[in-house]
Amino acid sequence: MPDLEGQAARGGLWAAGETALVRGLELFRYVAIARLLVPSQIGLFTFGIITLSVVKRFSNLGIDAAIIAQDGDIDRQLDTAFSLQIVRSLVLAGLLYVAAPIPAAVFGDESVVRLVRLIAIIPLIDTVENPATVVFEKELNFRRRSLFRISGVLANAAVSVALAYRFRSVDALVAGVLAGAAVHTVVSHLLTDHSPWPSLDIEQMRTLFDYGKWLTGSSIVSWIYREGDDALVGAVVGSAGLAYYRSAFQFGQAPQSELTGVVSEVAFPTYAQVKDDAHALLVGYRRTLAVAVTAVFPAAVGTALVAPVFVPVVLGPGWEPTIRPLQIIALAAIGHAVAATAGSLWQALDRPDLSTKTQTLSMVVLAVTAVPATLAYGVVGTATAVTVTAFAVAPVRILLVGRLLDTSIPSLLTPLAGPALATGLMAAAVAPTVTALPTTLLGLLGSIGVGVVAYGAALVALDATRLGALDPVRELLTALR
Numbered sequence: 001m002p003d004l005e006g007q008a009a010r011g012g013l014w015a016a017g018e019t020a021l022v023r024g025l026e027l028f029r030y031v032a033i034a035r036l037l038v039p040s041q042i043g044l045f046t047f048g049i050i051t052l053s054v055v056k057r058f059s060n061l062g063i064d065a066a067i068i069a070q071d072g073d074i075d076r077q078l079d080t081a082f083s084l085q086i087v088r089s090l091v092l093a094g095l096l097y098v099a100a101p102i103p104a105a106v107f108g109d110e111s112v113v114r115l116v117r118l119i120a121i122i123p124l125i126d127t128v129e130n131p132a133t134v135v136f137e138k139e140l141n142f143r144r145r146s147l148f149r150i151s152g153v154l155a156n157a158a159v160s161v162a163l164a165y166r167f168r169s170v171d172a173l174v175a176g177v178l179a180g181a182a183v184h185t186v187v188s189h190l191l192t193d194h195s196p197w198p199s200l201d202i203e204q205m206r207t208l209f210d211y212g213k214w215l216t217g218s219s220i221v222s223w224i225y226r227e228g229d230d231a232l233v234g235a236v237v238g239s240a241g242l243a244y245y246r247s248a249f250q251f252g253q254a255p256q257s258e259l260t261g262v263v264s265e266v267a268f269p270t271y272a273q274v275k276d277d278a279h280a281l282l283v284g285y286r287r288t289l290a291v292a293v294t295a296v297f298p299a300a301v302g303t304a305l306v307a308p309v310f311v312p313v314v315l316g317p318g319w320e321p322t323i324r325p326l327q328i329i330a331l332a333a334i335g336h337a338v339a340a341t342a343g344s345l346w347q348a349l350d351r352p353d354l355s356t357k358t359q360t361l362s363m364v365v366l367a368v369t370a371v372p373a374t375l376a377y378g379v380v381g382t383a384t385a386v387t388v389t390a391f392a393v394a395p396v397r398i399l400l401v402g403r404l405l406d407t408s409i410p411s412l413l414t415p416l417a418g419p420a421l422a423t424g425l426m427a428a429a430v431a432p433t434v435t436a437l438p439t440t441l442l443g444l445l446g447s448i449g450v451g452v453v454a455y456g457a458a459l460v461a462l463d464a465t466r467l468g469a470l471d472p473v474r475e476l477l478t479a480l481r
Contacts, residue, residue: 034247040240048174075194090123093124104116152183155183248379253386308439370382434447
C-alpha cells in the first residue's frame with residue numbers, strides 16, 4: 001500500500017490521539033461519578049442506557065459502512081441516509097417512550113420507566129444530525145472526525161460531573177448524555193460541507209440496504225454478545241452488581257478494545273481502496289494485527305496485575321467487588337485484539353456476513369457459559385464467561401482471514417510472537433512490584449512505571465532476534481516520513 005501508507009499512518013496518529021483523549025475524558029467522568037454517586041445509582045443509569053442501545057443496535061441499517069465501502073454519488077447517498085435517519089430516530093424515540101415499562105419489569109425497578117422516557121429524547125436530537133460526518137472516514141480525514149467525536153464526549157463529561165457534584169442525582173448522567181448528543185448534532189453541521197436534504201431515492205435505498213443487511217444482523221448479534229452480559233448481570237444481580245461489572249469492563253476491557261478499534265477504523269477505508277490487490281491486503285492485515293497486539297497485550301496483562309491497587313486508589317471505598325472481575329475481564333482483550341482486526345478486512349472485501357456469522361458464534365458460546373456462570377458466581381462468573389468466549393472465537397476468525405487471503409495461519413500470526421514474549425517478561429517484573437509497593441497513588445504509578453520500562457526493554461531485546469518486535473513501530477515511523 002505504498003500510496004496510502006503515509007495517509008493511513010497520519011490518520012492512525014489522529015485516531016490514536018482522539019481515542020486517548022476520548023477515553024481519558026470518559027474515564028475521568030466515570031471516576032468522578034463513582035466518587036459522587038453510589039453504585040446502585042450508576043447501575044440504574046446503566047439500565048436506561050442498555051435499553052437505548054438495544055433499540056439502536058436492533059435497528060442499525062449499516063448505512064455508514066455502505067457509504068464508506070461503495071463508490072457512487074456521495075450527495076445522493078447522504079441525502080438518502082438523512083431520510084432513513086429521520087424515520088429511524090423518530091421510531092426509536094416513540095418506541096422507547098411507549099415500551100419503557102418493559103425494561104423496568106426485566107430489571108425489577110419501576111424507576112427505570114422515568115429514566116428510559118428521559119433517554120428517549122436522545123433519538124429526537126439525533127434526527128437532525130448531519131450524516132455527512134461519515135465522509136471523514138471515507139476520505140481518511142481523521143482530523144475532522146476527531147473534533148466531531150471529542151466535542152460530544154467533552155460536553156457529556158462536563159455536564160454530568162458538574163450536575164452530579166451539585167445534585168448527587170442519577171439525572172445528572174442523563175443530562176450529560178443529552179448535552180453530548182446536542183453538541184454532536186451542532187458540530188456535525190459546522191464541520192461538514194454537505195447540507196443534507198431528505199430524499200426518497202428508492203434506487204439508492206436499495207443499494208445501501210443490500211450492503212447493510214448483513215451489518216444489521218451483525219449489529220444485533222454484536223449487541224447480544226457485547227452488551228447482553230450487562231443485561232444478564234442487571235437482571236440477576238441488580239443495579240449495584242451491574243455497577244461493579246460495568247466498572248470492571250470500563251477499566252479492564254474497554255480501553256484495550258478502543259486501541260484495536262482505532263487500528264480497525266484506519267484500516268477499513270485503507271483496505272477498501274486496495275481491495276483488488278491481494279498482496280497489499282495481506283501486508284496491510286499483518287501490519288494492522290502487529291500494531292494492535294503490540295499495544296493491547298501489555299495493557300491487558302498490566303491491568304489485571306495492578307487491579308488490587310487500582311480499584312481502591314482510583315474508585316475509592318465501596319468498590320472492592322470490582323477487583324476480581326476486573327482482573328478476569330482484562331485478559332479478554334488479548335483474544336479480542338487478535339480477533340477484532342478481521343472485521344474491517346471483511347467489510348472492505350464485501351464480506352460483512354463473516355462478521356455476522358462469527359459474532360453469532362460468540363453469542364452462542366457466551367450464552368451457554370454466561371447464564372449458568374452468572375447464576376452461580378455473580379459478576380465474577382460473567383467476567384469469566386466473557387473471557388472464555390473471547391479466546392474460543394479468536395482462532396475461528398483468524399482461520400477465516402487465512403482462507404480469505406489464501407495464506408497460512410503461522411504466516412498471519414508471526415507478528416504475535418514478539419509482543420507476547422515481551423508481555424510475559426513485563427508480567428514477571430510487575431507482579432512482585434505490586435505486592436511490594438503500598439496501596440497508594442504513588443504505589444500504583446510505580447507499578448505502572450515498572451511495567452512500561454520492562455515492556456519497552458523487552459521489545460528492544462527481542463528485536464535483536466528474528467522476532468522483529470519493534471517492526472510495527474518502525475513501519476509506522478517510515479510511513480509517516
